Structures are given as C-alpha cells and as structure tokens.
Amino acid sequence: xxxxxxxxxxxxxxxxxxxxxxxxxxxxxxxxxxxxxxxxxxxxxxxxxxxxxxxxxxxxxxxxxxxxxxxxxxxxxxxxxxxxxxxxxxxxxxxxxxxxxxxxxxxxxxxxxxxxxxxxxxxxxxxxxxxxxxxxxxxxxx
Amino acid sequence: xxxxxxxxxxxxxxxxxxxxxxxxxxxxxxxxxxxxxxxxxxxxxxxxxxxxxxxxxxxxxxxxxxxxxxxxxxxxxxxxxxxxxxxxxxxxxxxxxxxxxxxxxxxxxxxxxxxxxxxxxxxxxxxxxxxxxxxxxxxxxxxxxxxxxxxxxxxxxxxxxxxxxxxxxxxxxxxxxxxxxxxxxxxxxxxxxxxxxxxxxxxxxxxxxxxxxxxxxxxxxxxxxxxxxxxxxxxxxxxxxxxxxxxxxxxxxxxxxxxxxxxxxxxxxxxxxxxxxxxxxxxxxxx
Numbered sequence: 001x002x003x004x005x006x007x008x009x010x011x012x013x014x015x016x017x018x019x020x021x022x023x024x025x026x027x028x029x030x031x032x033x034x035x036x037x038x039x040x041x042x043x044x045x046x047x048x049x050x051x052x053x054x055x056x057x058x059x060x061x062x063x064x065x066x067x068x069x070x071x072x073x074x075x076x077x078x079x080x081x082x083x084x085x086x087x088x089x090x091x092x093x094x095x096x097x098x099x100x101x102x103x104x105x106x107x108x109x110x111x112x113x114x115x116x117x118x119x120x121x122x123x124x125x126x127x128x129x130x131x132x133x134x135x136x137x138x139x140x141x142x
Numbered sequence: 143x144x145x146x147x148x149x150x151x152x153x154x155x156x157x158x159x160x161x162x163x164x165x166x167x168x169x170x171x172x173x174x175x176x177x178x179x180x181x182x183x184x185x186x187x188x189x190x191x192x193x194x195x196x197x198x199x200x201x202x203x204x205x206x207x208x209x210x211x212x213x214x215x216x217x218x219x220x221x222x223x224x225x226x227x228x229x230x231x232x233x234x235x236x237x238x239x240x241x242x243x244x245x246x247x248x249x250x251x252x253x254x255x256x257x258x259x260x261x262x263x264x265x266x267x268x269x270x271x272x273x274x275x276x277x278x279x280x281x282x283x284x285x286x287x288x289x290x291x292x293x294x295x296x297x298x299x300x301x302x303x304x305x306x307x308x309x310x311x312x313x314x315x316x317x318x319x320x321x322x323x324x325x326x327x328x329x330x331x332x333x334x335x336x337x338x339x340x341x342x343x344x345x346x347x348x349x350x351x352x353x354x355x356x357x358x359x360x361x362x363x364x365x366x367x368x369x370x371x372x373x374x375x376x377x378x379x380x381x382x383x384x385x386x387x388x389x390x391x392x393x394x395x396x397x398x399x400x401x402x403x404x405x406x407x408x409x410x411x412x413x414x415x416x417x418x419x420x421x422x423x424x425x426x427x428x429x
Contacts, residue, residue, distance in 0.1 A: 010190055012288045012368050014183040030351050043194070044351035045360055069361055071194050071348075078190050080364065082288075 003037040007053055009063055009079040016063060016081065023054040024077055026070050035072055042072040051079055146410040153403045160396035166229070167389035173284060174320070174382035180285060181317065181379045184372045191365045195333065198348070198358065205354050208303070209362045212332050217254040219298045219307035220245075221330075222268070223314035223373050224261035225381040226281055231388035233315060233380060234263045237325040241313050244327055245273070256307055258294050260374060276301070284378060288371050295367050302331055310366075314373040315380040321387060323380040330366055 007024055009017040024035040027049030035042075048066045055061060068081040222241055224234050245255055257273055259265050262280040269275070277297040282290050301307050310331035316324045350357045 008186070008190060010187040012184060012187045012364075012371050013180075015186040028351060041346060041348045042351065043198070043348040043357050043361070045357060069194075069357075069364065071190075078194070080187065080190060080194075082364075 004056055005035075005037040005075045005077060007077050007079070009051065009053075009081060011068075011081040017053065017061070019053075020056050021053045021077075022056060025052040026079065027051070027065075028070060033070070035077055038074045039072050039077075041074070042070070044070050046070055046079070046081075051081075146407055146414060149403055149407040149410060153400055153407065156396050156400050156403070160393055160400070163389045163392040163396065167386055167393060170382045170386035170389060174379060174386055177284065177375070177379035177382050178317070181372075181375050184368070184375050188368045188372050191361075191368050194361065195365050198361070205358070207355075207358050207362060209331055209333055209366075213308050215253060215308040217256060217307045218248055219256050219258065219301060219310040219331075220327075221258045221260065221294065221298060221310070221312045221370060221373075222264045223312070223370075223377045224259070224264035224267070225377065226262040227381075228263065229388060230381050230385040233323060233384040234267070236323075237313060237315055238264070238267055240325045240327060242271075244311075244313075256298075256301065258298050260291070260294055260370075261377075282374070286371070286374055286378075288367060291370055291374060292367060295370050299331075299363060299366060312370060312373055314377045317376050317379045317383065320383045323384055330369060333362070333365075 004020040004022055007017065007019060007021045008015075022037070026033050026035065027047045028044045029047055030044070033044070046065055046068045049064075051063045051065055053061045053063070063079075063081070065079065065081040068079060071078040071080065220241070222237070224237065228234070248255055255274060257268060257275045258277040259268055259275055260279050260282070265278050265280055277294050279290065279294045298307070298310055302310055309329065311327050312330050313325070313327045316326050318324050
C-alpha cells in the first residue's frame with residue numbers, strides 16, 4: 001500500500017480541502033516543490049499558482065492559490081492559502097483576481113495615480129482602435 | 143370621540159413600526175446564520191496558524207522575532223472593531239465602555255494610545271470623544287474580505303516595527319451565544335504564547351525557504367491579520383445576534399403597547415356611546 005499523508009488547505013476565509021494524499025506539488029518562492037510522505041519539516045512561502053494534490057486513488061485535484069504559506073511535517077502538510085479556489089473554477093478565480101486588483105486600484109489611495117494613468121492608456125487604446133477601424137472602412141476592408 | 147380618533151392613529155403608527163422591527167428581526171436572524179457559518183469557516187485557518195507559530199516559537203530559539211519579544215511599554219496600539227450600523231442593542235456601547243475604561247487605566251500609567259478603527263459606529267464615537275486615531279476603515283459589508291482589513295492592520299504593524307508602539311491590543315465582541323456577546327480586549331503583540339515546557343523535549347526545526355527571518359515575518363504578519371479578520375467576522379455575527387434580540391424586544395414592546403392602546407380606545411369608544419345614549423334619553427325625558 002502506498003504511503004499517504006494528510007493535507008489541509010485553508011484560507012483565512014474558509015477551509016478548502018482536507019484529506020489524504022500520496023503526493024503534493026506546490027509553487028514555492030524558490031521553485032516548484034513536490035512533497036512526498038515523510039518529507040523533512042519545511043516552511044516556505046508560496047507564489048501565485050496551482051497546488052496539485054495527488055489523492056489516494058490516483059485522482060488529482062488542483063487548487064489555485066494567490067500566494068500563502070506551506071508548512072510541511074512528515075505526515076501532515078498544511079497550505080495556508082491567501083485566496084484559494086477549486087481548480088475547476090479557475091476561470092472564475094482569474095476573473096476574481098482581476099476584479100480584486102481593480103478594486104485594490106480603486107480603493108488604494110496610493111494607486112490613485114496608477115488608476116488615472118490606466119484610464120488615460122485605455123482612452124488612448126480606444127482612440128487607436130477607432131482610427132484603425134476608420135481607416136479600414138475607408139479602404140473598403142482591404 | 144376626539145380621544146378615540148387620536149388613539150386610533152397612534153395604534154396605526156405603532157403597527158407600522160412593529161412591521162419594520164419584525165422585518166428587521168427576520169433579516170438579522172437569517173444574516174446571523176450566515177455570519178456564524180463564516181465565523182466557523184475562519185477558525186481552521188487561525189488554529190493551523192497558531193499551531194505553526196507555536197512550533198516555530200519553540201523550535202527556533204536562536205532567532206527571536208520582534209513580535210515575540212516583550213519590551214518596555216510607552217505607547218500602546220489599539221484596534222477597535224465596531225459595527226457599521228446601529229439598532230443592535232448595547233453591543234457597541236458596551237464595547238466602548240470597556241475600551242474607555244482600559245484607556246483611562248493606560249492614561250493613569252502615563253501610556254500614550256494610538257487607535258485604529260474598524261466600523262462606522264466607532265468612527266463617529268471616537269471622533270466625538272477625541273483620542274489619537276491613526277486609521278479608519280468602515281463599510282466593509284457583511285462578508286468582509288481579508289484584503290480590506292490588511293490596511294488597518296498594516297498601519298499598526300508598521301508602527302510596531304518602527305518602535306512607535308510597544309504593544310498592540312484588539313477590542314471586539316466575542317460571540318458567546320445568540321443571547322450573549324462579551325466585549326473584550328486581547329493582546330495581539332507581542333504574541334503571548336502559553337509556555338508549556340513539557341513539549342520542548344523533542345527538538346526539531348523546519349527547513350526555511352528562503353530564510354527563517356523572511357518566512358517568519360510573513361507568517362506572523364498573516365497570523366495577526368487572521369486574528370483581526372476573525373475578530374471582524376465574529377463581531378458581525380455578534381451584531382446580527384444583538385440586532386435580532388433587540389428587534390424582537392422592540393416588536394414585543396410594540397405588541398404590548400398596541401394592546402394597551404386598544405383597551406383605551408375601546409373604553410373611549412364605549413364612553414362616547416354611553417354619553418350619547420344618556421343625552422338622547424335625557425332629551426326625550428325633557429320633551
């Protein structure tokens with residue numbers, strides 16, 4: 001029988017996953033880590049990316065994390081995720097991340113300037129697109 | 143008959159108020175259930191975090207993080223969590239009373255206080271009261287995200303790092319049960335660990351990537367943030383419970399008032415009828 005260890009994935013807002021696994025892959029700051037049972041105790045920071053958990057029955061589950069901490073003990077691995085979602089809903093996670101960033105830009109006083117700059121850039125891009133469209137219409141779509 | 147009419151309009155207006163308080167009670171009840179779920183959902187993270195911090199405090203004696211070291215106190219940081227809206231009984235007032243008592247005690251010890259405020263009620267209270275308010279955050283909603291609290295916490299952690307404050311406290315309500323909410327002030331920094339030396343027997347340490355200091359900085363920052371977040375979520379559950387109870391009491395009071403007024407109205411109506419009758423009878427007798 002293959003050796004397993006316990007995996008807990010928790011974020012500050014909710015518990016995301018808890019169960020047995022054969023192997024776990026996580027995006028640590030120093031590079032992707034593969035954790036097998038009886039790994040030496042380890043504490044590291046995670047980059048945004050996906051945590052893959054190989055379940056007992058060869059199934060694999062993927063979780064998205066936008067950073068966090070990884071704690072490894074020989075038989076227990078804990079992922080303290082900043083924000084983690086089901087891998088299935090990765091698209092939604094992407095959307096959320098973008099929205100979060102937008103909200104941050106809107107609320108963070110420091111980035112007020114960045115927001116204004118982004119708006120100008122956006123306006124410029126729209127103007128360029130419109131010009132291109134205009135030229136295309138003139139040349140009859142050629 | 144004039145008295146009867148006035149009473150009738152009064153009953154109408156109280157009935158309207160009762161409708162509102164009943165609706166608010168039901169809304170608060172359903173929100174409380176959600177807030178309690180959210181409160182429970184935050185617990186595993188904080189518990190895991192506490193375990194890791196505990197291990198680290200034990201296994202890594204050569205590096206003492208500033209968050210773990212007690213130092214002479216000159217200035218105290220205080221994070222006060224309150225609700226955004228009122229109509230929730232004495233929830234905020236009880237907490238503020240406790241905070242003011244603690245502040246008085248610290249003042250007596252010649253300690254200066256810096257306050258970080260979360261929630262609109264505390265904002266208006268401390269603006270009126272005065273006091274050294276260094277940050278404000280309000281209208282985080284019923285389901286606050288951690289990001290929204292990071293700012294308030296960071297202000298305090300930064301001033302702790304700079305040695306501006308030497309201790310950090312968190313004042314918020316604890317959810318005991320639906321009927322009871324306990325205001326309390328707990329110490330966040332320096333982190334107070336329950337030192338049980340029995341666990342020191344097996345000595346092992348983590349591998350740290352990239353290095354112990356950086357990892358510890360990150361971890362402890364998240365730890366404090368998670369504590370504040372938990373406090374905020376718990377306070378929301380408290381708010382909903384307190385509002386539910388307060389609105390239930392208001393609805394009940396409105397009910398008894400309506401009963402009393404209905405009695406008075408009937409009496410007035412009957413008196414008017416009796417008077418009319420006696421007038422008619424005496425009029426007929428005079429003819």
